[in-house]
Amino acid sequence: MASSYKDEDGHITVSGSGAAAGAGGGSLRSKKPENTAFKQQRLPAWQPILTAGTVLPAFFIIGLMFIPIGIGLYVTSNNIKEFEIDYTGVEMSSPCFTCAQNFSWNGTKPCTCSVPFHLDQPYESNVFMYYGLSNFYQNHRRYVKSRDDSQLNGNEESLRKPSKECEPYAKHGNKPIAPCGAIANSMFNDSLELIYNDPNGTKVQIPLTATGIAWWTDKHVKFRNPGAENTNLTVVFQGTTQPVNWRRPVFQLDSDPDNNGFINEDFIVWMRTAALPTFRKLYRIIQRRSNVHPTLPRGNYTLEVVYNYPVRSFEGRKRMILSTISWMGGKNPFLGIAYISVGSVCFLLGVVLLIIHHKYGNRNNAAEISH
Protein backbone atom coordinates (compact mmCIF):
# COMPACT_ATOMS: atom_id res chain seq x y z
CA MET A 1 0.00 0.00 0.00
CA ALA A 2 2.42 2.58 1.06
CA SER A 3 5.57 2.23 -0.89
CA SER A 4 8.81 3.24 0.67
CA TYR A 5 12.25 3.23 -0.74
CA LYS A 6 15.72 3.93 0.46
CA ASP A 7 17.84 6.28 -1.51
CA GLU A 8 21.59 6.50 -1.41
CA ASP A 9 21.94 8.36 1.81
CA GLY A 10 20.02 5.84 3.79
CA HIS A 11 17.09 8.07 4.32
CA ILE A 12 13.82 6.31 4.41
CA THR A 13 11.13 8.11 2.58
CA VAL A 14 7.55 7.14 2.69
CA SER A 15 5.13 8.21 0.04
CA GLY A 16 1.50 7.54 -0.53
CA SER A 17 -1.49 7.12 1.61
CA GLY A 18 -2.06 4.87 4.47
CA ALA A 19 1.15 5.93 6.11
CA ALA A 20 0.47 6.00 9.81
CA ALA A 21 3.44 8.20 10.39
CA GLY A 22 2.52 11.81 10.47
CA ALA A 23 1.50 14.25 7.86
CA GLY A 24 2.03 12.35 4.67
CA GLY A 25 5.61 11.26 4.99
CA GLY A 26 8.58 13.57 5.38
CA SER A 27 11.91 11.72 5.74
CA LEU A 28 12.36 9.89 9.07
CA ARG A 29 15.55 10.03 11.10
CA SER A 30 18.02 7.32 10.20
CA LYS A 31 17.79 4.19 12.33
CA LYS A 32 21.37 3.24 11.59
CA PRO A 33 23.56 3.38 14.74
CA GLU A 34 26.37 5.88 14.83
CA ASN A 35 29.67 4.93 13.34
CA THR A 36 31.70 4.87 16.55
CA ALA A 37 33.94 2.03 17.62
CA PHE A 38 31.79 1.29 20.66
CA LYS A 39 28.50 1.04 18.82
CA GLN A 40 29.84 -0.80 15.82
CA GLN A 41 31.63 -3.31 18.08
CA ARG A 42 35.04 -2.49 16.73
CA LEU A 43 36.73 -1.91 20.10
CA PRO A 44 40.32 -3.08 20.23
CA ALA A 45 40.17 -6.54 21.68
CA TRP A 46 42.38 -9.45 22.41
CA GLN A 47 41.13 -12.83 21.39
CA PRO A 48 42.33 -15.63 23.60
CA ILE A 49 42.37 -18.78 21.54
CA LEU A 50 43.38 -22.11 22.96
CA THR A 51 46.22 -22.98 20.68
CA ALA A 52 48.82 -25.61 21.30
CA GLY A 53 51.38 -22.90 21.71
CA THR A 54 49.66 -21.51 24.78
CA VAL A 55 47.97 -24.46 26.44
CA LEU A 56 50.82 -26.96 26.40
CA PRO A 57 53.47 -24.64 27.86
CA ALA A 58 50.91 -23.55 30.45
CA PHE A 59 50.37 -27.13 31.60
CA PHE A 60 54.09 -27.79 31.77
CA ILE A 61 54.80 -24.57 33.65
CA ILE A 62 52.03 -25.23 36.16
CA GLY A 63 53.28 -28.77 36.65
CA LEU A 64 56.83 -27.64 37.16
CA MET A 65 55.77 -24.84 39.51
CA PHE A 66 53.52 -26.92 41.71
CA ILE A 67 55.92 -29.74 42.42
CA PRO A 68 58.55 -27.65 44.22
CA ILE A 69 55.86 -25.74 46.11
CA GLY A 70 54.35 -29.04 47.19
CA ILE A 71 57.69 -30.39 48.27
CA GLY A 72 58.38 -27.22 50.24
CA LEU A 73 55.01 -27.43 51.99
CA TYR A 74 55.44 -31.11 52.76
CA VAL A 75 58.91 -30.63 54.18
CA THR A 76 57.76 -27.69 56.29
CA SER A 77 54.87 -29.74 57.60
CA ASN A 78 57.12 -32.65 58.43
CA ASN A 79 59.44 -30.44 60.42
CA ILE A 80 56.63 -29.45 62.75
CA LYS A 81 56.57 -31.51 65.90
CA GLU A 82 53.23 -32.51 67.28
CA PHE A 83 52.13 -34.68 70.15
CA GLU A 84 48.57 -35.70 70.87
CA ILE A 85 47.12 -37.53 73.86
CA ASP A 86 43.53 -38.58 74.40
CA TYR A 87 42.44 -38.26 78.01
CA THR A 88 38.71 -38.95 77.76
CA GLY A 89 38.98 -42.01 79.95
CA VAL A 90 36.85 -44.45 78.01
CA GLU A 91 39.01 -47.53 78.53
CA MET A 92 39.23 -49.11 81.94
CA SER A 93 43.00 -48.80 81.95
CA SER A 94 42.96 -45.08 81.38
CA PRO A 95 43.85 -42.84 84.34
CA CYS A 96 40.76 -40.70 83.83
CA PHE A 97 38.32 -43.60 83.73
CA THR A 98 36.92 -42.97 87.20
CA CYS A 99 36.47 -39.28 86.52
CA ALA A 100 34.62 -40.06 83.31
CA GLN A 101 32.33 -42.56 84.99
CA ASN A 102 31.55 -40.57 88.08
CA PHE A 103 30.70 -37.30 86.45
CA SER A 104 27.92 -35.36 88.10
CA TRP A 105 26.78 -31.80 87.48
CA ASN A 106 26.42 -30.87 91.10
CA GLY A 107 29.72 -32.30 92.31
CA THR A 108 31.41 -29.94 94.73
CA LYS A 109 34.80 -31.58 94.66
CA PRO A 110 36.24 -31.60 91.13
CA CYS A 111 37.70 -34.85 89.90
CA THR A 112 41.40 -34.82 88.95
CA CYS A 113 43.45 -37.33 87.03
CA SER A 114 47.09 -37.54 85.95
CA VAL A 115 48.05 -38.82 82.55
CA PRO A 116 51.73 -39.62 82.03
CA PHE A 117 53.36 -39.31 78.62
CA HIS A 118 56.78 -39.20 77.03
CA LEU A 119 58.21 -36.77 74.50
CA ASP A 120 60.71 -38.32 72.10
CA GLN A 121 62.10 -35.11 70.73
CA PRO A 122 62.85 -31.76 72.30
CA TYR A 123 60.54 -28.96 71.25
CA GLU A 124 62.19 -25.65 70.43
CA SER A 125 60.76 -22.17 70.17
CA ASN A 126 57.22 -21.41 71.27
CA VAL A 127 55.15 -24.50 71.94
CA PHE A 128 51.39 -24.22 71.64
CA MET A 129 49.07 -26.29 73.79
CA TYR A 130 45.65 -27.08 72.34
CA TYR A 131 42.63 -28.95 73.58
CA GLY A 132 40.80 -30.97 70.97
CA LEU A 133 37.24 -32.24 70.90
CA SER A 134 35.75 -34.86 68.60
CA ASN A 135 32.17 -35.41 67.57
CA PHE A 136 31.23 -31.98 68.90
CA TYR A 137 29.19 -30.14 66.31
CA GLN A 138 29.89 -26.51 66.98
CA ASN A 139 28.65 -25.86 63.46
CA HIS A 140 25.05 -26.87 64.15
CA ARG A 141 22.92 -24.00 62.91
CA ARG A 142 20.76 -23.45 65.95
CA TYR A 143 23.83 -23.64 68.14
CA VAL A 144 25.75 -21.11 66.07
CA LYS A 145 22.89 -18.62 66.28
CA SER A 146 22.47 -19.02 70.02
CA ARG A 147 24.48 -16.00 71.14
CA ASP A 148 23.99 -12.28 71.63
CA ASP A 149 26.80 -10.26 70.08
CA SER A 150 25.46 -6.97 71.45
CA GLN A 151 25.61 -8.30 74.99
CA LEU A 152 29.14 -9.57 74.43
CA ASN A 153 30.11 -6.17 73.06
CA GLY A 154 29.22 -4.56 76.38
CA ASN A 155 25.82 -3.16 75.51
CA GLU A 156 24.03 -2.45 78.82
CA GLU A 157 20.58 -2.92 77.39
CA SER A 158 21.39 -6.32 75.98
CA LEU A 159 22.95 -7.31 79.27
CA ARG A 160 19.60 -6.96 81.02
CA LYS A 161 17.53 -8.16 78.07
CA PRO A 162 19.30 -10.84 76.06
CA SER A 163 18.14 -11.42 72.51
CA LYS A 164 15.61 -14.02 71.60
CA GLU A 165 18.21 -16.07 69.79
CA CYS A 166 19.61 -17.11 73.15
CA GLU A 167 16.43 -18.93 74.14
CA PRO A 168 16.18 -21.17 76.15
CA TYR A 169 19.46 -20.04 77.73
CA ALA A 170 18.45 -16.40 78.11
CA LYS A 171 16.99 -16.34 81.60
CA HIS A 172 17.38 -18.48 84.65
CA GLY A 173 15.10 -17.95 87.61
CA ASN A 174 13.91 -14.53 86.39
CA LYS A 175 17.41 -13.21 86.03
CA PRO A 176 19.05 -12.68 82.65
CA ILE A 177 22.00 -14.91 81.95
CA ALA A 178 25.29 -13.24 81.17
CA PRO A 179 26.68 -14.46 78.79
CA CYS A 180 23.54 -15.95 77.25
CA GLY A 181 23.16 -18.65 74.68
CA ALA A 182 24.06 -22.28 74.13
CA ILE A 183 27.59 -21.58 72.93
CA ALA A 184 28.57 -19.84 76.16
CA ASN A 185 26.72 -22.43 78.20
CA SER A 186 28.77 -25.28 76.78
CA MET A 187 32.12 -23.66 77.38
CA PHE A 188 35.07 -26.00 77.85
CA ASN A 189 36.11 -25.83 81.48
CA ASP A 190 38.73 -28.53 82.02
CA SER A 191 41.99 -27.30 83.56
CA LEU A 192 45.17 -28.75 82.16
CA GLU A 193 48.61 -28.49 83.72
CA LEU A 194 51.93 -29.80 82.48
CA ILE A 195 54.57 -31.17 84.78
CA TYR A 196 58.01 -32.20 83.69
CA ASN A 197 59.53 -35.16 85.50
CA ASP A 198 63.20 -34.33 85.74
CA PRO A 199 65.54 -37.32 85.42
CA ASN A 200 66.86 -36.63 88.90
CA GLY A 201 63.38 -36.91 90.38
CA THR A 202 62.14 -33.32 90.79
CA LYS A 203 58.84 -32.30 89.32
CA VAL A 204 58.93 -28.99 87.46
CA GLN A 205 55.70 -27.26 86.62
CA ILE A 206 55.89 -25.76 83.17
CA PRO A 207 54.74 -22.11 83.02
CA LEU A 208 51.76 -21.62 80.74
CA THR A 209 50.72 -18.25 79.30
CA ALA A 210 46.98 -17.71 79.17
CA THR A 211 46.89 -14.46 77.19
CA GLY A 212 47.60 -13.86 73.55
CA ILE A 213 45.56 -16.87 72.49
CA ALA A 214 42.57 -15.07 70.94
CA TRP A 215 42.40 -12.94 67.78
CA TRP A 216 43.31 -9.31 68.31
CA THR A 217 40.08 -8.15 66.70
CA ASP A 218 38.05 -10.40 68.95
CA LYS A 219 39.73 -9.31 72.15
CA HIS A 220 39.77 -5.60 71.45
CA VAL A 221 36.79 -4.93 69.20
CA LYS A 222 34.19 -7.67 69.29
CA PHE A 223 34.16 -8.50 72.98
CA ARG A 224 33.90 -5.72 75.58
CA ASN A 225 32.94 -5.69 79.20
CA PRO A 226 29.85 -3.67 80.02
CA GLY A 227 30.32 -0.53 82.05
CA ALA A 228 33.18 1.89 81.87
CA GLU A 229 36.84 0.92 82.02
CA ASN A 230 38.23 -0.21 85.38
CA THR A 231 34.89 -0.54 87.13
CA ASN A 232 34.34 -3.44 89.47
CA LEU A 233 32.94 -6.23 87.38
CA THR A 234 31.02 -7.72 90.27
CA VAL A 235 29.03 -4.49 90.46
CA VAL A 236 28.51 -4.26 86.71
CA PHE A 237 27.15 -7.79 86.42
CA GLN A 238 24.80 -7.43 89.35
CA GLY A 239 21.31 -8.54 88.55
CA THR A 240 22.50 -11.18 86.11
CA THR A 241 23.25 -14.78 86.74
CA GLN A 242 25.83 -17.22 85.37
CA PRO A 243 25.04 -19.76 82.66
CA VAL A 244 23.45 -22.97 83.88
CA ASN A 245 26.43 -25.25 83.29
CA TRP A 246 29.10 -22.93 84.66
CA ARG A 247 30.67 -23.39 88.07
CA ARG A 248 31.79 -19.78 88.42
CA PRO A 249 30.19 -16.54 87.27
CA VAL A 250 31.68 -14.69 84.33
CA PHE A 251 33.33 -11.97 86.45
CA GLN A 252 35.39 -14.59 88.30
CA LEU A 253 36.96 -16.28 85.32
CA ASP A 254 40.41 -14.87 86.07
CA SER A 255 42.03 -12.72 88.71
CA ASP A 256 43.72 -10.61 86.05
CA PRO A 257 41.28 -7.73 85.35
CA ASP A 258 42.41 -7.62 81.75
CA ASN A 259 41.35 -11.21 81.27
CA ASN A 260 38.14 -11.19 83.28
CA GLY A 261 34.52 -10.93 82.28
CA PHE A 262 33.63 -11.11 78.62
CA ILE A 263 37.19 -10.43 77.52
CA ASN A 264 38.51 -13.60 79.10
CA GLU A 265 40.56 -15.16 76.32
CA ASP A 266 39.51 -18.76 76.98
CA PHE A 267 35.91 -17.60 76.68
CA ILE A 268 36.65 -15.69 73.46
CA VAL A 269 38.43 -18.68 71.92
CA TRP A 270 35.47 -20.91 72.77
CA MET A 271 32.95 -18.44 71.34
CA ARG A 272 34.67 -18.55 67.98
CA THR A 273 32.72 -21.60 66.83
CA ALA A 274 34.61 -24.26 64.94
CA ALA A 275 33.69 -25.28 61.42
CA LEU A 276 34.19 -29.03 61.69
CA PRO A 277 33.08 -31.62 64.27
CA THR A 278 36.67 -32.51 65.16
CA PHE A 279 38.48 -29.38 66.12
CA ARG A 280 41.23 -28.00 68.29
CA LYS A 281 41.36 -24.70 70.11
CA LEU A 282 44.33 -22.89 71.52
CA TYR A 283 44.53 -23.32 75.28
CA ARG A 284 47.90 -22.07 76.45
CA ILE A 285 51.25 -20.98 75.05
CA ILE A 286 54.54 -22.24 76.45
CA GLN A 287 56.96 -19.40 75.83
CA ARG A 288 60.48 -20.29 74.87
CA ARG A 289 63.04 -19.78 77.55
CA SER A 290 66.32 -19.21 75.75
CA ASN A 291 68.00 -20.13 72.53
CA VAL A 292 70.17 -22.68 74.30
CA HIS A 293 67.63 -24.78 76.15
CA PRO A 294 64.71 -26.29 74.30
CA THR A 295 61.32 -25.19 75.53
CA LEU A 296 60.24 -28.75 76.20
CA PRO A 297 63.18 -31.11 76.59
CA ARG A 298 62.93 -34.78 75.83
CA GLY A 299 61.65 -36.87 78.68
CA ASN A 300 58.71 -37.88 80.83
CA TYR A 301 55.84 -35.56 81.49
CA THR A 302 52.57 -35.65 83.37
CA LEU A 303 49.34 -34.03 82.34
CA GLU A 304 47.25 -32.99 85.32
CA VAL A 305 43.59 -32.75 84.39
CA VAL A 306 40.78 -31.23 86.40
CA TYR A 307 38.05 -33.19 84.70
CA ASN A 308 35.01 -30.87 84.50
CA TYR A 309 33.75 -31.35 80.96
CA PRO A 310 31.48 -34.33 80.19
CA VAL A 311 31.74 -35.77 76.71
CA ARG A 312 30.59 -39.35 77.18
CA SER A 313 26.93 -38.54 76.62
CA PHE A 314 27.51 -37.75 72.93
CA GLU A 315 30.44 -40.17 72.47
CA GLY A 316 32.88 -37.34 72.11
CA ARG A 317 36.58 -37.43 72.81
CA LYS A 318 38.89 -35.00 74.52
CA ARG A 319 42.57 -34.68 73.80
CA MET A 320 45.50 -32.45 74.51
CA ILE A 321 47.86 -31.48 71.71
CA LEU A 322 51.34 -29.99 71.96
CA SER A 323 52.63 -28.50 68.74
CA THR A 324 55.25 -26.22 67.29
CA ILE A 325 54.22 -23.77 64.58
CA SER A 326 55.61 -22.69 61.23
CA TRP A 327 54.61 -20.00 58.73
CA MET A 328 51.96 -22.27 57.30
CA GLY A 329 50.38 -23.17 60.61
CA GLY A 330 50.25 -26.55 62.27
CA LYS A 331 51.13 -29.97 61.02
CA ASN A 332 48.99 -30.55 57.95
CA PRO A 333 50.59 -32.55 55.14
CA PHE A 334 47.49 -32.34 52.93
CA LEU A 335 48.46 -29.17 51.05
CA GLY A 336 51.94 -30.47 50.34
CA ILE A 337 50.68 -33.78 49.04
CA ALA A 338 47.90 -32.11 47.05
CA TYR A 339 50.29 -29.72 45.34
CA ILE A 340 52.70 -32.50 44.45
CA SER A 341 49.95 -34.71 43.01
CA VAL A 342 48.25 -31.91 41.09
CA GLY A 343 51.62 -30.83 39.72
CA SER A 344 52.49 -34.28 38.50
CA VAL A 345 49.04 -34.91 37.04
CA CYS A 346 49.30 -31.59 35.21
CA PHE A 347 52.69 -32.47 33.84
CA LEU A 348 51.50 -35.88 32.69
CA LEU A 349 48.43 -34.34 31.11
CA GLY A 350 50.68 -31.91 29.30
CA VAL A 351 52.74 -34.78 27.94
CA VAL A 352 49.61 -36.66 26.84
CA LEU A 353 48.20 -33.58 25.13
CA LEU A 354 51.52 -33.02 23.40
CA ILE A 355 51.44 -36.53 22.00
CA ILE A 356 47.85 -36.14 20.84
CA HIS A 357 48.62 -32.79 19.27
CA HIS A 358 51.58 -34.22 17.46
CA LYS A 359 49.62 -37.09 16.03
CA TYR A 360 46.21 -35.70 15.32
CA GLY A 361 46.50 -31.99 15.54
CA ASN A 362 46.34 -31.01 11.92
CA ARG A 363 42.63 -30.94 11.53
CA ASN A 364 42.53 -27.24 12.14
CA ASN A 365 44.44 -26.59 8.98
CA ALA A 366 41.81 -28.23 6.81
CA ALA A 367 41.30 -26.10 3.77
CA GLU A 368 37.69 -26.98 3.42
CA ILE A 369 35.79 -24.48 5.36
CA SER A 370 32.49 -24.70 3.58
CA HIS A 371 31.10 -21.38 2.63
Place this chain on the structure above:
Amino acid sequence: VDCSTLLYSPGQLNMFFSKRTFVQCLIVSTYTSLVLFLIPWAAMQDSVRGDGKDVADYQSFAMLTQTSLMVVVSAQMFLDTHYWTAINQFFLLGSIAAYLAITFTFYSNGLFFMFTSSFPFIGSARNSLNQPNVWLTMFLTCLLCILPTVAYRFLHMLLHPTITDKVRHKAREEGQPAPAPYRPPPRRVSTRRSSYAFSHSQGYGDLVTSRKFLRLKRRPSLLLLILSNLNWCSGNFILKVATALLKGSLGKSSC
Protein backbone atom coordinates in the same frame (compact mmCIF):
# COMPACT_ATOMS: atom_id res chain seq x y z
CA VAL B 1 25.75 -22.25 -0.28
CA ASP B 2 24.69 -19.14 1.53
CA CYS B 3 26.72 -18.57 4.69
CA SER B 4 23.71 -17.82 6.77
CA THR B 5 22.37 -21.37 6.42
CA LEU B 6 25.17 -22.47 8.77
CA LEU B 7 23.29 -20.68 11.49
CA TYR B 8 20.61 -23.36 11.31
CA SER B 9 22.89 -26.28 11.97
CA PRO B 10 23.14 -25.98 15.76
CA GLY B 11 19.37 -26.10 15.93
CA GLN B 12 19.08 -29.02 13.55
CA LEU B 13 21.74 -31.02 15.33
CA ASN B 14 20.28 -30.07 18.73
CA MET B 15 23.69 -29.07 19.93
CA PHE B 16 23.03 -26.67 22.76
CA PHE B 17 19.88 -27.68 24.59
CA SER B 18 19.94 -31.43 24.59
CA LYS B 19 20.02 -33.98 27.39
CA ARG B 20 23.66 -34.65 26.64
CA THR B 21 24.61 -31.04 27.20
CA PHE B 22 22.57 -30.95 30.37
CA VAL B 23 24.25 -34.03 31.78
CA GLN B 24 27.64 -32.60 30.88
CA CYS B 25 26.78 -29.37 32.68
CA LEU B 26 25.60 -31.36 35.69
CA ILE B 27 28.83 -33.34 35.87
CA VAL B 28 30.97 -30.23 35.66
CA SER B 29 28.94 -28.45 38.34
CA THR B 30 29.02 -31.43 40.70
CA TYR B 31 32.75 -31.75 40.29
CA THR B 32 33.30 -28.05 40.89
CA SER B 33 31.09 -28.04 43.98
CA LEU B 34 32.85 -31.04 45.46
CA VAL B 35 36.27 -29.51 44.83
CA LEU B 36 35.16 -26.18 46.28
CA PHE B 37 34.18 -27.83 49.53
CA LEU B 38 36.53 -30.76 49.93
CA ILE B 39 39.81 -28.97 49.25
CA PRO B 40 39.23 -26.27 51.92
CA TRP B 41 37.88 -28.94 54.26
CA ALA B 42 40.99 -31.08 53.95
CA ALA B 43 43.30 -28.09 54.15
CA MET B 44 41.62 -26.68 57.25
CA GLN B 45 41.46 -29.96 59.16
CA ASP B 46 43.38 -29.44 62.38
CA SER B 47 45.23 -26.46 61.00
CA VAL B 48 45.98 -23.17 62.69
CA ARG B 49 47.32 -19.76 61.77
CA GLY B 50 50.94 -18.89 61.46
CA ASP B 51 50.89 -17.49 64.99
CA GLY B 52 49.14 -20.49 66.46
CA LYS B 53 45.64 -19.04 66.73
CA ASP B 54 42.46 -20.42 65.18
CA VAL B 55 41.93 -20.57 61.45
CA ALA B 56 39.56 -23.54 61.27
CA ASP B 57 36.61 -21.68 62.71
CA TYR B 58 33.27 -21.41 60.98
CA GLN B 59 33.71 -17.82 59.83
CA SER B 60 37.18 -18.26 58.36
CA PHE B 61 36.15 -21.46 56.64
CA ALA B 62 33.17 -19.70 55.10
CA MET B 63 35.40 -16.82 54.04
CA LEU B 64 37.83 -19.21 52.36
CA THR B 65 35.12 -21.13 50.53
CA GLN B 66 33.29 -18.06 49.29
CA THR B 67 36.45 -16.37 48.07
CA SER B 68 37.50 -19.57 46.26
CA LEU B 69 34.09 -19.65 44.63
CA MET B 70 34.44 -16.06 43.45
CA VAL B 71 37.87 -16.75 42.02
CA VAL B 72 36.72 -19.92 40.24
CA VAL B 73 33.67 -18.25 38.74
CA SER B 74 35.69 -15.25 37.55
CA ALA B 75 38.28 -17.54 36.01
CA GLN B 76 35.56 -19.42 34.15
CA MET B 77 34.16 -16.14 32.88
CA PHE B 78 37.60 -15.12 31.69
CA LEU B 79 37.78 -18.41 29.81
CA ASP B 80 34.36 -18.04 28.24
CA THR B 81 34.85 -14.47 27.04
CA HIS B 82 35.93 -14.61 23.44
CA TYR B 83 36.91 -11.01 23.03
CA TRP B 84 38.71 -9.27 25.83
CA THR B 85 37.93 -5.60 25.35
CA ALA B 86 38.56 -2.85 27.82
CA ILE B 87 34.93 -2.78 28.90
CA ASN B 88 34.86 -6.53 29.43
CA GLN B 89 37.95 -6.49 31.56
CA PHE B 90 36.70 -3.51 33.51
CA PHE B 91 33.61 -5.38 34.56
CA LEU B 92 35.28 -8.71 35.17
CA LEU B 93 38.14 -7.37 37.22
CA GLY B 94 35.79 -4.83 38.71
CA SER B 95 33.55 -7.54 40.05
CA ILE B 96 36.45 -9.17 41.85
CA ALA B 97 37.46 -5.80 43.22
CA ALA B 98 33.88 -5.07 44.24
CA TYR B 99 33.65 -8.41 46.01
CA LEU B 100 36.78 -7.68 48.02
CA ALA B 101 35.64 -4.17 48.79
CA ILE B 102 32.20 -5.32 49.94
CA THR B 103 33.65 -8.15 51.99
CA PHE B 104 36.06 -5.91 53.82
CA THR B 105 33.31 -3.37 54.38
CA PHE B 106 30.90 -5.94 55.78
CA TYR B 107 33.55 -7.35 58.07
CA SER B 108 34.82 -4.00 59.29
CA ASN B 109 34.59 -2.46 62.73
CA GLY B 110 32.28 0.37 61.72
CA LEU B 111 29.41 -1.74 60.44
CA PHE B 112 29.77 -4.06 63.42
CA PHE B 113 29.25 -1.20 65.85
CA MET B 114 26.26 0.09 63.92
CA PHE B 115 24.38 -3.16 63.33
CA THR B 116 25.90 -5.64 65.71
CA SER B 117 23.79 -8.70 65.22
CA SER B 118 23.69 -8.36 61.41
CA PHE B 119 27.43 -8.24 60.86
CA PRO B 120 28.95 -10.79 63.23
CA PHE B 121 31.80 -11.74 60.91
CA ILE B 122 33.99 -8.92 62.07
CA GLY B 123 37.68 -9.55 61.67
CA SER B 124 37.33 -12.74 59.64
CA ALA B 125 38.54 -11.27 56.38
CA ARG B 126 41.53 -9.55 57.94
CA ASN B 127 42.59 -12.54 59.94
CA SER B 128 42.15 -15.28 57.38
CA LEU B 129 43.28 -13.54 54.20
CA ASN B 130 46.70 -12.73 55.60
CA GLN B 131 47.58 -16.41 55.89
CA PRO B 132 49.65 -17.94 53.07
CA ASN B 133 47.92 -21.24 53.85
CA VAL B 134 44.59 -19.76 52.79
CA TRP B 135 45.91 -18.28 49.55
CA LEU B 136 47.61 -21.53 48.59
CA THR B 137 44.38 -23.42 49.18
CA MET B 138 42.47 -20.94 47.01
CA PHE B 139 45.02 -21.22 44.22
CA LEU B 140 44.83 -24.99 44.31
CA THR B 141 41.03 -24.99 44.25
CA CYS B 142 40.89 -22.58 41.33
CA LEU B 143 43.34 -24.58 39.27
CA LEU B 144 41.64 -27.88 40.00
CA CYS B 145 38.35 -26.44 38.76
CA ILE B 146 39.70 -24.72 35.65
CA LEU B 147 42.25 -27.14 34.25
CA PRO B 148 39.84 -29.95 33.32
CA THR B 149 37.70 -27.48 31.35
CA VAL B 150 40.72 -26.10 29.54
CA ALA B 151 42.06 -29.56 28.75
CA TYR B 152 38.67 -30.72 27.48
CA ARG B 153 38.20 -27.67 25.24
CA PHE B 154 41.70 -27.97 23.88
CA LEU B 155 41.21 -31.65 23.08
CA HIS B 156 37.85 -30.94 21.48
CA MET B 157 39.43 -28.27 19.34
CA LEU B 158 42.22 -30.59 18.31
CA LEU B 159 40.13 -33.60 17.47
CA HIS B 160 36.76 -32.18 16.41
CA PRO B 161 37.31 -28.58 15.43
CA THR B 162 34.12 -26.70 14.76
CA ILE B 163 33.86 -24.37 11.80
CA THR B 164 34.31 -21.43 14.12
CA ASP B 165 37.57 -22.88 15.35
CA LYS B 166 38.85 -23.42 11.84
CA VAL B 167 37.94 -19.93 10.77
CA ARG B 168 39.57 -18.43 13.82
CA HIS B 169 42.69 -20.47 13.25
CA LYS B 170 42.85 -19.31 9.68
CA ALA B 171 42.21 -15.71 10.60
CA ARG B 172 44.93 -15.89 13.19
CA GLU B 173 47.38 -17.16 10.61
CA GLU B 174 46.46 -14.61 8.00
CA GLY B 175 46.38 -11.74 10.42
CA GLN B 176 43.80 -9.08 10.74
CA PRO B 177 42.48 -7.72 7.46
CA ALA B 178 43.42 -4.13 6.85
CA PRO B 179 40.58 -1.77 7.67
CA ALA B 180 38.51 -0.78 4.68
CA PRO B 181 40.02 2.31 3.09
CA TYR B 182 38.09 5.44 3.67
CA ARG B 183 36.14 6.38 0.61
CA PRO B 184 34.47 9.72 0.56
CA PRO B 185 30.80 9.42 -0.22
CA PRO B 186 30.30 9.53 -3.92
CA ARG B 187 29.11 12.82 -5.15
CA ARG B 188 25.75 12.78 -6.70
CA VAL B 189 25.99 13.11 -10.35
CA SER B 190 22.98 14.96 -11.47
CA THR B 191 20.71 12.70 -13.39
CA ARG B 192 18.40 15.33 -14.46
CA ARG B 193 18.10 15.64 -18.09
CA SER B 194 16.15 18.11 -20.02
CA SER B 195 12.81 17.19 -21.33
CA TYR B 196 14.24 17.72 -24.79
CA ALA B 197 16.17 14.47 -24.37
CA PHE B 198 13.05 12.63 -23.39
CA SER B 199 11.35 13.44 -26.59
CA HIS B 200 13.83 11.38 -28.60
CA SER B 201 12.99 8.09 -26.99
CA GLN B 202 9.81 6.28 -26.48
CA GLY B 203 8.89 8.79 -23.99
CA TYR B 204 7.49 8.81 -20.59
CA GLY B 205 3.99 9.58 -21.50
CA ASP B 206 2.52 7.01 -19.21
CA LEU B 207 4.60 8.22 -16.33
CA VAL B 208 3.58 11.78 -16.81
CA THR B 209 -0.08 11.07 -17.18
CA SER B 210 -0.07 8.81 -14.16
CA ARG B 211 1.38 11.68 -12.09
CA LYS B 212 3.48 9.17 -10.18
CA PHE B 213 6.75 11.11 -10.53
CA LEU B 214 5.34 14.05 -8.68
CA ARG B 215 5.86 13.75 -4.99
CA LEU B 216 2.38 14.65 -4.13
CA LYS B 217 2.04 15.65 -0.52
CA ARG B 218 -1.60 14.81 -0.34
CA ARG B 219 -3.26 14.15 2.92
CA PRO B 220 -5.28 11.04 2.67
CA SER B 221 -8.93 11.54 3.23
CA LEU B 222 -10.48 10.04 6.28
CA LEU B 223 -12.66 7.74 4.26
CA LEU B 224 -9.64 6.40 2.44
CA LEU B 225 -7.81 5.78 5.66
CA ILE B 226 -10.68 3.84 7.11
CA LEU B 227 -11.20 1.84 3.98
CA SER B 228 -7.58 0.96 3.54
CA ASN B 229 -7.16 -0.06 7.12
CA LEU B 230 -9.96 -2.52 6.76
CA ASN B 231 -8.66 -5.88 5.83
CA TRP B 232 -7.74 -5.01 2.30
CA CYS B 233 -6.52 -8.40 1.26
CA SER B 234 -9.48 -10.37 2.34
CA GLY B 235 -12.13 -7.72 2.19
CA ASN B 236 -15.21 -8.29 0.17
CA PHE B 237 -15.50 -7.45 -3.42
CA ILE B 238 -17.56 -4.32 -3.06
CA LEU B 239 -15.12 -2.79 -0.64
CA LYS B 240 -12.29 -3.54 -2.98
CA VAL B 241 -13.99 -1.86 -5.91
CA ALA B 242 -14.95 1.19 -3.89
CA THR B 243 -11.47 1.64 -2.54
CA ALA B 244 -9.94 1.20 -5.95
CA LEU B 245 -12.15 3.89 -7.42
CA LEU B 246 -11.31 6.28 -4.63
CA LYS B 247 -7.63 5.67 -4.70
CA GLY B 248 -7.45 6.05 -8.42
CA SER B 249 -3.88 6.39 -9.49
CA LEU B 250 -2.25 6.11 -6.12
CA GLY B 251 0.17 3.28 -5.63
CA LYS B 252 0.01 -0.37 -6.39
CA SER B 253 -1.86 -2.61 -4.08
CA SER B 254 0.44 -4.59 -1.96
CA CYS B 255 -1.45 -7.87 -1.96
